[in-house]
Amino acid sequence: HAGGTEETLKRLSIPEFRKRISDEFKTNTDYENWVLNCGWKNIMITSVQTGSNKCLEGKDMIEISEIRQQSPENAAFDILIEEKGNVAMVIHWGFEEDVLQSMCHPLQMVGSDGIFGGKPHPRLHGTFPRVLGKYVREEGALTLEQAIRRMTGAPAQLMRLKDRGLIKEGYQADIVIFDPEKIKDRATFEEPLLEPEGIHVVYINGKLTVYHGEYTGARYGKVIRRFQSSKINKVATFQDR
Known part of the structure; x- marks a missing residue:
């Protein structure tokens, strides 16, 4: 390279x-x-x-x-x-037993690096519903509360996002309303773009984006940039010199 x-x-x-x-x-x-x-x-x-x-x-x-x-x-x-x-x-690699063991670890967090285009990995459309459907409801590897925290508050804390990841006054209202008894992924390697089931309503930055499972066409997401304090900027300037 x-x-x-x-x-x-x-x-x-x-x-x-x-x-x-x-x-x-x-x-x-x-x-x-x-x-x-x-x-x-x-x-x-x-x-x-x-x-x-x-x-x-x-x-x-x-x-x-x-x-x-x-x-x-x-x-x-x-x-x-x-x-x-x-x-x-x-x-294609790995063993389901390893995934299950990882799911049970207290430091585990849920994320996806699925890439758009062509016939992508089914994780692009199915990661979060799969955790909620398979590993919470079917396998019992972790509780619903644990899974939600590992998808929201924990990664937001790790990434130092100061106003996201929790339903809390003053925070951006990013909310997904789903049925815990029905949510599941449908994407497969043969049909990777199949949308999940069981998600009813989605709010992004407090704005309705999905209603009764249908996308409203709204585009309220935005790029989140890393906050830099004046102290960090001064250190960076000194190092640049």
């Missing part, structure tokens, strides 16, 4: 570099080697930019290598070159 995306893509066009990378996929443990750890079958393309490669979205690298009649590594190299590096993926 030295030199940025353009230099990376140039290297991927050089046969000796391609061979070196292909060999390291099989043995190198010095980095997060998903090919070695999980195998090509468990690496799935979720999003590309060009129309000619849209047919690859939602397919794993073994399927893609068969479609393109290439080895998985050469298919990966060529797709990256064709897409100028704009490729997103999902990797």
